Amino acid sequence: MRSCKIHDRQLNTRCGQLTHIAQQYDIPIANWLDLSTGIAPTSYPVPQIPEATWRRLPEKSNALIRAAQQYYQGQNLMPISGSQSMIQLLPELMTSQNKTVNRAFIPAIGYQEHKKAWANSCAKVCLYQDIAQLNALTAQDLVVVINPNNPTGTRYTTTQIGHLFEKIKKVGAMLVIDEAFMDGSPEHSFIQHSGDPQLMILRSMGKFFGLAGLRLGFLAAAPLG
Numbered sequence: 001m002r003s004c005k006i007h008d009r010q011l012n013t014r015c016g017q018l019t020h021i022a023q024q025y026d027i028p029i030a031n032w033l034d035l036s037t038g039i040a041p042t043s044y045p046v047p048q049i050p051e052a053t054w055r056r057l058p059e060k061s062n063a064l065i066r067a068a069q070q071y072y073q074g075q076n077l078m079p080i081s082g083s084q085s086m087i088q089l090l091p092e093l094m095t096s097q098n099k100t101v102n103r104a105f106i107p108a109i110g111y112q113e114h115k116k117a118w119a120n121s122c123a124k125v126c127l128y129q130d131i132a133q134l135n136a137l138t139a140q141d142l143v144v145v146i147n148p149n150n151p152t153g154t155r156y157t158t159t160q161i162g163h164l165f166e167k168i169k170k171v172g173a174m175l176v177i178d179e180a181f182m183d184g185s186p187e188h189s190f191i192q193h194s195g196d197p198q199l200m201i202l203r204s205m206g207k208f209f210g211l212a213g214l215r216l217g218f219l220a221a222a223p224l225g
């Protein structure tokens with residue numbers, strides 16, 4: 001049995017590195033175009049934020065949920081501190097839900113934070129090239145699909161994801177779809193299935209809207225039983 005240790009880096013959320021790199025190369029930050037994270041270089045116009053907002057703790061907002069439901073065309077949405085926070089929390093979340101994950105299937109090429117999160121868990125990380133190869137799954141398997149993928153740009157249609165999900169449903173496994181870059185082609189989103197307990201979908205406000213500093217994303221998943 002593999003031993004599980006919590007590493008310091010698991011406790012920290014992922015940080016930007018632009019300041020560090022700008023200093024290293026002695027080039028002012030304003031002269032850099034940071035392509036490392038796929039964030040739109042122009043951002044959604046942020047209105048003046050009332051001062052009181054900074055003094056109060058964040059609260060649950062039905063208006064925010066309604067706006068997200070309307071925009072994403074999905075139900076069961078929960079705001080999260082960027083999709084990165086949920087990527088890091090997922091292994092622990094599965095354990096807290098008594099969901100044993102023995103194998104985590106992760107795209108061989110793709111956003112490396114998924115691999116890192118599962119490599120620090122008790123599950124075995126299995127890398128795959130294409131979702132069509134994912135056969136012989138079991139109830140203790142979890143599959144991560146990054147759709148569209150970063151950095152390859154590979155995109156699966158809802159029919160292709162649907163075929164994979166049928167296999168997952170049949171054996172009782174879990175499917176996690178990282179849709180951080182889905183805003184440009186919402187017709188490929190699988191979010192309308194997010195009421196299913198074997199499915200979790202991650203969305204990001206950072207990429208398409210150029211609001212990475214806001215640390216806001218959404219988890220679309222069935223309410224906990």
Ligand SMILES: Cc1ncc(COP(=O)(O)O)c(C=O)c1O
Nearest residue numbers: 082083084111150180204206217
């Ligand atoms: C595929 C993918 N998913 C998720 C994230 C995390 O983004 P955020 O935490 O800003 O939502 C990134 C960041 O680069 C990414 O490339």
